[in-house]
Amino acid sequence: MRDNPLIALLIVFIPLSLLSIGGGPSILAGIQNAVSSRHWMSEHDFIDLFAIARAAPGPGVLLATLVGWKVAGIPGAIVASLALFVPSSLVYYAIARQWSAHRGKRWHSALELGLAPVAAGLILAGSLVILRASGGDPLLWAIAAASTAVLLWAPKLNPLWVLGVAGVVAVVVG
Amino acid sequence: MRAEPATPARVSLLAILGVFAKIGLMSFGGALSGWMHREIVLRRQWMDEADFLSGLALGQIMPGANVANLSLYIGQRLRGGIGAVVALVGMLLPPMIVVLVLGILYDRVAGILWLHRFIDGVAAAAIGLTIMVGIRASRRVERRLGPVTILLLLFFTVGVLRWPMVPVVICVTPASLLLAWLSEERHDA
Numbered sequence: 124m125r126d127n128p129l130i131a132l133l134i135v136f137i138p139l140s141l142l143s144i145g146g147g148p149s150i151l152a153g154i155q156n157a158v159s160s161r162h163w164m165s166e167h168d169f170i171d172l173f174a175i176a177r178a179a180p181g182p183g184v185l186l187a188t189l190v191g192w193k194v195a196g197i198p199g200a201i202v203a204s205l206a207l208f209v210p211s212s213l214v215y216y217a218i219a220r221q222w223s224a225h226r227g228k229r230w231h232s233a234l235e236l237g238l239a240p241v242a243a244g245l246i247l248a249g250s251l252v253i254l255r256a257s258g259g260d261p262l263l264w265a266i267a268a269a270s271t272a273v274l275l276w277a278p279k280l281n282p283l284w285v286l287g288v289a290g291v292v293a294v295v296v297g
Numbered sequence: 298m299r300a301e302p303a304t305p306a307r308v309s310l311l312a313i314l315g316v317f318a319k320i321g322l323m324s325f326g327g328a329l330s331g332w333m334h335r336e337i338v339l340r341r342q343w344m345d346e347a348d349f350l351s352g353l354a355l356g357q358i359m360p361g362a363n364v365a366n367l368s369l370y371i372g373q374r375l376r377g378g379i380g381a382v383v384a385l386v387g388m389l390l391p392p393m394i395v396v397l398v399l400g401i402l403y404d405r406v407a408g409i410l411w412l413h414r415f416i417d418g419v420a421a422a423a424i425g426l427t428i429m430v431g432i433r434a435s436r437r438v439e440r441r442l443g444p445v446t447i448l449l450l451l452f453f454t455v456g457v458l459r460w461p462m463v464p465v466v467i468c469v470t471p472a473s474l475l476l477a478w479l480s481e482e483r484h485d486a
């Protein structure tokens with residue numbers, strides 16, 4: 124049964140869904156780890172899918188949809204998407220109904236304070252994992268560093284511009 | 298006669314689907330919460346500012362993509378469970394189709410070298426975008442020993458040592474929540 128790719132997608136994405144604390148970017152390391160340990164695709168293909176999901180509309184974690192598609196075609200895309208979005212949505216829905224009614228309660232701030240460092244640590248870890256997986260090309264590392272700086276410096280800038288310029292720079296310089 | 302803002306007219310499911318599909322498709326490059334605020338709170342006044350911000354805050358800390366959670370929250374407020382489902386589907390399904398079409402196109406152009414370089418550049422910038430999100434998330438972490446240790450521990454084990462994320466997070470998260478709970482107790486005292 125473990126050989127069935129659809130089941131494998133469920134096994135990978137349901138736990139990640141429930142642990143995507145703070146949002147999609149926090150499970151990048153987990154997705155990369157699953158993809159490489161299960162040999163679902165080459166490191167390079169994975170990085171390209173990551174780029175496509177980021178540049179397309181919708182949350183970047185639609186990367187899961189693309190991984191599912193790469194593993195098992197359209198059924199894979201559907202299964203991976205459901206596995207990623209349904210479990211976290213159920214949890215969120217259950218909690219959201221209690222949230223506003225208990226504003227200012229102690230578990231409220233404990234939840235906020237306790238989950239913030241988990242989310243931040245995971246997102247930074249995911250960045251490092253993806254950066255390493257992208258290979259050792261100094262140009263690409265320089266683009267990543269420059270993009271980080273530009274986006275921190277100009278938070279209102281639509282990141283799509285940065286992605287586009289970075290693509291052109293890679294073509295022209297590389 | 299002024300309309301009573303506390304009991305707005307019932308919003309149709311079709312209207313919810315339409316608005317969320319529009320936001321989902323126009324959300325190139327992120328910044329979706331800004332879009333949603335403009336469409337839901339300012340333009341349509343489906344929800345007040347405080348309610349929106351409360352849902353946004355919760356969606357940002359809980360598991361799940363922030364925009365997915367915020368869609369569920371707004372949909373639920375407008376039309377209950379069915380509203381939540383409609384908002385989520387409207388927000389995610391159109392971008393999903395776009396992303397799949399792009400993925401299929403990407404497979405077709407496997408031989409074009411410059412296009413690969415272009416995508417490599419986009420990927421590098423997308424990594425920069427993720428680092429930026431991580432830095433911003435770090436700024437929200439309390440500057441105290443406990444939370445900072447949790448942050449560094451996760452970065453080191455999952456990022457540097459590349460331990461599998463799932464068991465690490467299952468162990469570390471309850472500890473972090475407990476620490477936060479205990480520190481709240483000290484604040485209360």
